[in-house]
Amino acid sequence: MEIFEIIISSLYVMGAAGYLIYLFLQKDHFQKIGYYLLIAGFGLHCISLIYKVVRTGYIPVNNLHETLFIAGWALVGVFLIFRYKYNLKILGVYAAPLAALIVVSACLLQNEPGQPREIFNHFWLVFHIIAIFTGEASFALACGIGILYLLQERSIKTKRPGFFFKRLPSLELLDATGHACIVTGFTLLTIGLITGFIYAHVVWGRFWSWDPKEVWSGISWLLYAGLLHVRFAVGWHGRNAALLAIIGFGVLLFTFLGVNFFFDGHHGEFTKY
């Protein structure tokens, strides 16, 4: 199993290298190499996850190692979909290294098998986990696109077309793709929260228990809801939307990792190491 994870990680790392070389040299074949390496890594990643699920009968989210591994999987998967749909090649420059970083740090963490509990194998929970992870991956991409937007906007505003001006696509494409990511992420987060509530009701008999993770998830959800609202109502395009996407992802990251470090609650085990 270990060797499998190392192969996946190295495929992602090489993919990231391909994209970074592409960023500097602007030769399209490096970007293609990076893309195919990511696809190969993702394929293996899927196989390894399916294998784990079949072998144990549980979705592997028992400790930080497994959680990060799934997070990396979701990120690459969502990236590949957006890359295909919007043809936003340059996004790989952000997504591939991030995925590589996540998966490599997962490999470095000790994989102490947690106690898989019976409650893990519940329909709503499976749904909850998948929706939350893919939703968060979408938000991660939205954050990356936001960063690219700010870089490109800066080079246009300051009237110094430098390194990024040539390499990044138009503001409108970045804005549209970022928005699509937010909408996707928001939909998935909503589904994830609802299924989570249903599951909580089934298991603990109540929808909401003021668990810190729940509270922070609620805050993230409200933040993204606000972002979408001001976009439609006031027309917060471009810079402000990009900034909000970045801030939103910061809050989300805190919800994902920070809450488990600083507070206790029933999500604790996922990110304990």
Place this chain on the structure above:
Amino acid sequence: MANLPNINTDMKTNSRYSNHSQDMCPVRLQPAEDPSEFDILVIGLNHKTAPVEIREQLAFSNEETAHALEMLHKEANIREIALLSTCNRVEVIMAAKNSVKAVETAKTLMAHLKKIPIVKFDQTLYIFKGDDAVRHVFRVASSLDSMVVGEPQILGQIKEAYHMAIEKKTGGVILNRLLHRTFFIAKRVRTETGIGDHAVSVSYAAIELARKIFGNLEGKKALLIGAGEMAELAVEHLLRHKIGELYVVNRTFERGVNLAVRFNAQAMRFEELSDCLEIADIIISSTGSPDFIIRRDQMKKIMRIRKNRPLFFIDIAIPRDIDPQINHLSNVYVYDIDDLKGVVDENIEDRKKEAIKAERIIDEAVIHFHKWYESLAVVPTIVAMRKKMDRIAKTEIDKTLKSLSHLSDTDCQAIHRMGDALISKMLHDTIICLKQNSRYHDKAMQLNITRRLFSLDIE
């Protein structure tokens, strides 16, 4: 067997030639002994060597080019010829036996046809020979020699010159090959270096910026305030990118209407400017107003109405029309003429860097061309032909001998000798034909065909 020694002497000649050529200036492409000796020559002038008055006087129209080609081709000395005439250069590309004489002929003809004395333009001429000529043609086509490095038109102009030479049948094997290589190299330079990337004119730089903001310009709405050459050029670029609608605002409504008719646009009154600002995405401003015509506070309100849809101001006017403070509002971008010039200067710097890469590609291509050109000589062709036949015979004989294990060594040697003899006999007539000095046959053409029939060029 009778011919074998003959070939050996040929090989000796060949090696003598190669030593010889090393001692000599490497520019010369032809072996001294070869009857099919001609030099590739370029004689011409361009924007760097000649002032515009002289270039104007020497520019050839299409009919004049055709006429000049025919006249020069009549000269026995000049085998192949093409003539390139653009607003920045006039160049004659020739393959000639006696280069000094050919240059004189070309000069005289230019003076004669354009009716100006040679002394007037003699100083501005450059003459390139051999490799230098090849390099020059490659550089011109790759737009390294252009006034604006990287501009794309020159390649098309060379293609036209080539077609003209084909039409008038003044081209031949050498120019054919040279120009085909030229097109290939120019294309390679364009795709492999960034020499043609990024605008180097102010109006085009503005369009490029617009595309970095809006992506696709199709269906976007543009507004032209005022008029002026550069502004209209930018509008034409926009129209080429299929913008949706164009509005024209002018202080004098009548002038606005006239412009609108020209661009198939919608004329608006100056009082309607505010309304236009609400709908337009790209605004090109070029009025003679001494003061800003659009201010920050006004724009702030309009942006709220526009729901922050991005807006791009191209301010070509001097003094400026658009308050530069507007650039600080979010989703609004203001570029004035100096900003655009700054962008252009940076792009020109980039192109210069890319030109170094292009020179390397060209150097390589010149070496390749040189090799091909050398191979056009008789001796290397015969050697290559013989070698190829030997190789084929050897493979086949070896194959056969493998299955005939009962043969003795002497038998095998006899079979090998027979193979050699067969080759010599079969190539005999071809070699004699190639070696004959004939005034009626184009030697280069003969050699080229031979090389193709036997597929001697690996390229």
